[in-house]
Amino acid sequence: MDMSNKRTKKRFLRTRKQREQFFSATMLFPALLFLIVLIGYPLVTVLVDAFHNVNLLNNSAQPFVGLENFKKVLSDPKFVPALQHTLFYTFFSVVGEYILGLTSAILLNKKVKGRAFFRIAIFIPWLVPIIVAGMTWSWMLNPDFGIINYLLTHLGIIKEPINFLGDANYALQTVTFVNVWRSFPYYTISLLAALQAIPDDLYEASGIDGAGKFEQFVHITLPQLRSVSLVIVFMHIIWTAINFDFIWVLTQGGPNYATDTLPLMIYRYSMQKFDVGTASSLSTMMLLGMSLIFVFYYKIKTKISEETLN
Template identity: 50%
Template sequence: MNSSKLTKERSNRISAAIFMAPAIIFMIFLIGIPLIQVIWDSFHAKSLTNPTLNGFVGLDNFKKVFSDTLFVNNLKNTVVWTVLSVVGELLLGLTVGIALNQKIRGRTAFRSMIIVPWIVPIAVAGLTWTWMLNPDYGIINYLLVKTGFIEQSVYWLGNKTTALLTVTLINIWRTFPYWVISILAGLQSIPDDLYEAASIDGASIIHRFFNVTLPGLKNVVTTLIFMHIVWTSVNFDFIWITTEGGPNYASETLPIMIYRYAMKNYDIGKSSALSVVLIIILLSIFVCVPAYRFIKKKMDEVRVNG
């Protein structure tokens, strides 16, 4: 009996491995080999315009990246861009998601329309916002001047103090529908009985939100936050389409810097080194956060038991 059970388990594992093999092979060629190539190039001199420039240089590429006067500025821009985008998407996604989960007239139509910013191609969205924010003929400046919010047109994407924040707001507008859809799905999984019980106990809307809604959305929100930290921090196309990292590097992030190293300076070694640095930064976040939560949990258990 046990032998038959073991044989069946072994057969299931073999079948699972066979079905997973194409996907694993695809991921190896799509991600694994390019990643190994990037790590390899980061320790070598490599140029697109000078084939004779090659050979192992150790940590020299990393030293050049860290000594670049723009590295700290671009790292700061990356952090600001990522944090503000994720926080803005979270707050807006929660607000709209909860609102669209209520029994209101036209809820289906609103749910259908909310996805529009997400499905619009990035190139189209970026160019459209660039035109709308143009200081000469943009509708945004026209409306702000007419309503008295500003006295004269502002070059939002061409001003050093407003470029990064403006691109961040545009990114929030485009991405928050994804949060809304995911949060709506999470809200459907919360039993109505919990809300009814909380209401009977006299819990206010705020108490129900913090004690029923948020705990029920914990897994969904945590997954979204981690996903969008990665997606936003490595985002290239949206910033490039709107500002190209300008003016004067005011909105340049690490992905834009990697592109500049590779496609403007043709220095594959430095671009690969900076790519490895960005990977290490993201990996450290995903390792340190779970590690901190695990250690904190163990310390709380010791404190309770002690």
């Protein structure tokens, strides 16, 4: 009798566990379908098109061309400059965002009057839609009626207005600066949250041992911010490298391709030349690059986790 009860109980538990697994799978199915339809299928399509001659004007002929699309990209005279612009834009954007975000986070972490207001106000650039921010900066930087040139000339900093977005000598740096202005609040909020999680006991103990503010910053603050810094830096490296809309709103890659980047090249291949195969090959190359960055991030993250556990 006892054996029969045990078998019945095990069968019931097994059946209950199966029901729970079926219910969980049913609840996850819409999300899985969403990922397949909106991410999986387009990704596979891009990878397949990269090795085929796909053209929107001649959709009937799609022969397999192997690596010809990749050769076409690499032989394009605009590819190397666009790659250099992408690296410049990404590197200096991320560095500028982190420095400005860390500085503002430290200042906002101090007990000052109106701290709540400043914490809210500093997040406004991140909340402004890209199209609005881009058009606003275009007006502000206009050499004829922009307020930036007006202030610089009246303060005696420059002798005559500068076409920041229309001069190849200033365009890329200007776009990078504007991107830093827009993105640094995200760093500020993330780093501020991490700063508030640092125990005050660490600073008090180091102060008793004679450590100054700079030593506390180097040996306490920065190590405590290492994990969150790693996440937001690598996340923004990918976001910035594949950014299209902000540069397009400001300059459309001009003047004379001075701010042209790889995402803009993909757009021109696909939407202006209708050469989807070549656009897909360049997208595949960028995907491989982003994957390598992710692998590098994962290794560093694993190393930090192991050091924390030890």
